[in-house]
Amino acid sequence: MKKKTGIWVIIGFLFFAFLIYFSWQRFGPTEASAKILSKQAAQKLVQDRYQGTVIQINLTDKQYHIDLEKKDTIYQIELNAISGKVLSFVKKESKSPPLNEPEVTFKSEDEIRKIILAKVKGTIKSFEKIVNEDETIYKAVVKEGNNQTTLSVDALTGKILSSITTQTNTSSRRLTEKEARDIAKKQVNGIVEHIWLETKGEQTYYLVEIETQDDREAIVQIHSITGNVMSISWDDRSSDDDDEKSDDSKQRGKDDKKEDDD
Missing domain, CATH: 3.10.450.40 (Nuclear Transport Factor 2; Chain: A,)
Structure with a gap:
């Protein structure tokens, strides 16, 4: 009887030792005694390994659920919070421009012309649309008499950004x-x-x-x-003709007087 009891004790001890060995190989230190990685450490581990940017990280049941952005693509990662082992790495979505974004609508040329002529009376001599990286404007030159006004108008809002009036030199x-x-x-x-x-x-x-x-x-x-x-x-x-006529008259008068004397 004692011999059978000793055999079961040995079998139980070996089984318990096997469980400890298996747990060590599978999970490393026992979860009870191991320290959980901080969010900062888990974030750095993932970013260093995959060369991306962590945009979200949550800890649930000793696992970190992480969203990582890399080259306009979002990946979902599950990380063991104790060992730091990656349990899964799945592509979640690709980033794309926001849907239903309001379309930018510029004012028409006719609307801009009306805004300009409401500000300055005269005739529009030149009118052009200028597109820059950060803004789109209209530039116009209005002439009235000797005055010439150069205006800049925001193509989106219709706001007059600048207005400069000079006098033109008409004497030339x-x-x-x-x-x-x-x-x-x-x-x-x-x-x-x-x-x-x-x-x-x-x-x-x-x-x-x-x-x-x-x-x-x-x-x-x-x-x-x-x-x-x-x-x-x-x-x-x-x-000259009058002088010649006068000289002829004088000459004829002298000739007539000479004949009378004779």
Whole structure:
């Protein structure tokens, strides 16, 4: 009887030793005595091993459930919280642009033009859309009389970002032939025969040839920018003809007087 009891004691001891050995091989130190990895340690272990970023980590029943992001893909990892052994590694999802994201709608060119003309009266001389990395704007130039306004408008909100008004120099505008003709006719009454433009030195001027009713000819010199009358010159042919007629009359008078004396 004692012999049988000793045999069962030996068998029980061997079985218990086998269980301890198996648990050591399977789990390492017994869970009762082993220390659980901290979240920081588990996170570092996973990130170092898989070269990704832990975006979520939770501890449940001595296992860490970890979401790891790597190259726009989310992986789900189960990690033994004591041994640090990876129990599973599964692809969870691929990141994609958010759905139902509101579409960015810019204002139309007509809407922007109305906003500009409500701010500045005049005529739009230039209008362009400028697309930058961080914003899209419209740029316009509005002309009214001698004033020129440059505006920048946000294409998304319609807000006027800047408005700069300058005066244009109208004095540099060249007279048209019609304007020069009208100025000349105010100086000399007659019919304009010819008009041409000449430049001498740094001055450019119009020369307007006018024939009067008594067959005289005048040339009016007019500055092409200011419109000032620079000179009026008369053709000497008519005065020479008058002098010749006068000389002929005098000569005939002398001849007639000489005949009377004879």
